[in-house]
Amino acid sequence: MGYLSEITYKTLYLHKVQPMKKCKQCHHNKELSEYNKRNSTSDGHHYYCKDCVRKDLTKRARTPEGLATRMYGRQKARSINRGHPAPDYTLVEFRSWLLSQPNFTELHTNWKQSGYDMELAPSCNRLNNSIHYTMSNIELITKHQNDLKS
Secondary structure, eight states, X not given: OTTSOHHHHHHHHHTTOOOEEEOTTTOOXXXXXXXXXXXXXXXXXXXXXXXXXXXXXXXXXXXXXXXXXXXXXXXXXXXXXXXXXXXXXXXXXXXXXXXXXXXXXXXXXXXXXXXXXXXXXXXXXXSSTTSOOOGGGEEEEEHHHHHHHO
16 A cells, blocks of 8 residues: 555545655646556655646657657558558668658648647548558558548
């Protein structure tokens, strides 16, 4: 049970009072229910509150590297759903391809300036929908353009 004794925990439970913890990132005191569980800490909860973790994940997902990771993960999931083989390239190879595309910086900048409007997010289109993801079968466009091709 971590730092709370069983008696203290029962007292808090009976009085419907949640133990508090100070987030190491935003420095706000919040109830333990506002933290994800983490067995490796003394109190059994993450150091950062759920809000701070969510903000950090969102911020990372919007970086070029984070975007590449998300796009690659979706390609793998879509391949499985369609019964196609997984992409014939690795995440590292895809990230390198993505960052080397002449229109990537412009697409990413436009997406960022739009306030991360998902319609303007960079997206990979398969040129030939009957075959799986290969380097020779993908192009970089916006999600909106890709949706129009479907």
